[in-house]
Amino acid sequence: MKIIIEKYPHISFLPKWELKEDTVYELGQCDAIIKAIRNIPIRPEYRKVLLNVSLTKGAQSTTAIEGNTLSDEEVEKVNEGIKLPPSKEYQETEVRNILNALNELLREVAIYNKFEIISPDLIKRFNYLVGKDLGDHFQAIPGKIRDCNVNVGTKYRPPDYHDVGPLLKQFCDWSIKEFHFSKGQNFKDSVIQAIISHVYIAWIHPFGDGNGRTARLLEFYILLRAGNPDIASHLLSNFYNETRNEYYRHLEKSTKTGNLSDFLAYAIKGYRDGLNNILELTQVDQFKTSWANYIHEIFRTSKIKSKNENLNKRRRNLILSIPIFKKFTIDEILNLTVDIAATYKILSQRTLTRDLKELINLELLRNEQDKYWANIDLLLSFFPKKLNK
Structure with missing residues (x-):
């Protein structure tokens, strides 16, 4: 295994990152904001709206990064079960696959309290969920480790396909040891594990297609497992999509150096900002509810002349x-x-x-x-x- 790792110096399976002072502070903010969101009573009908927005935005964002051109409105139609024109059928399937995957994982974690450690089989399952029913529009067998060499654009050549299986297993073994989920994991380690796992899957590129979506689905799962609110499911994928040039730049930089400090700082800042937006939405809704209650109270008092x-x-x-x-x-x-x-x-x-x-x-x-x-x-x-x- 040492010989394989030496061939790919950026895939070191070492904690090659340092958290800057600002990043540590922002991680603390993320933890505090999530606790605040959990403590805010949200009307069931509004929570349903927020969750729907989160899922559709997450699906739209992660597929848009890979070239899917469906609009927010079209993704909403897919989520509602409305068929799109035949010319957009494969894009519809791409989005539906992500929506189904997000909902499936939400049910497992939030409803059935089922958690899994990171394993090759789990990551293969995620790739299968991403690529199923896409036929020729998915240039691989969903869930199957690639059996050929590939290029990512013109700047990155992932590991030789012979090395992918061992690298994926080593990643999972290292992840379990480094982030010790089964022994208890604090919030900071969960967020770092989620983001680092995203990048490592992008580096190893274990599948013939769908690696980016698989990496972001794994990131979503680790955050969800750590207690990320379901109404904030979309935050990182949405952030990466909205700052796509920066996303690619940080991925490329980390690939060249093997150092993940800057990528972590970039992602955590976006995560913090997204959580702030969710908190503000819930606070505004709570304020609207309080205002409506106050109005009803006024009309029950003796102030009313009529x-x-x-x-x-x-x-x-x-x-x-x-x-x-x-x-x-x-x-x-x-x-x-x-x-x-x-x-x-x-x-x-x-x-x-x-x-x-x-x-x-x-x-x-x-x-x-x-x-x-x-x-x-x-x-x-x-x-x-x-x-x-």
Whole structure:
């Protein structure tokens, strides 16, 4: 085995990376953000939306890196079981394979609490999930170690096919020893293992096709196994796709040097930023829920001048329909929803003006000149102010 490794100096099976101070800090942030996401109550219907976005975005991103051109809307159709035109059938199958793989692994880990250590058979299974039913559009037998030499573009020649089997086994053995999942693994080691495994599979290139998708699926699995929220399933694949030139540059650089410090710093920063976005989405939804609850509470209090239940219901529905974080003219409010438009068409715009005035009196709405907006400052004022240091 030593002779084989000497042929490929970048595939050293040694911890050839150092975490910079910023990267260590960002890893700590990732851990804290994930804990915060777990502690935020998310409405089931909104969580379903976030999970759906995560899965479709993950599938779109990892296949787009390999040349799939389906749009977000088309990937959403695939996820809904809608057939695309025959000319896009193989791209549809590529995306469906990833969607099915992500869902299958989510069920195993999140529902059945089934975890596996990294093994050649597991990685072969992932490649099979990636390539099945693609026929001639997948230039290999899915799940089978390659039996010929290949080139990756014009800059990288992966290991000789005779060496791939031993290298893959050595990678798995080293991964078990280096990252000690079965003996207990902290969050930092899990993230590092996921990213390092991604790069090693790209280096070894064990299959005739689908190596990139397999590498990113393995990365996804290790993060999921470590407790990455399912609604954040797509983050790294999406980041790699959005920064594709940087992704390729860091892969190429790590291949030349065998050092993974810069790739880790690049990936962890993207992971941290993605988690922040997920946290913000969940916080905004929680805030919207609190705002809606506050509105209902106001209309149950003695502040309400009118005892006319229908009138109060109309005004309550009006303020509930006005999105937060945005200002509107009266004409824009009139056309916010079909129900609002229909209601005030029957009544009058003057009635709408009176209703808006009453909402201002209730301090649920604010206005300036010709603009109106939800007075969410009422809730924000309940948050403790940051202490000046």
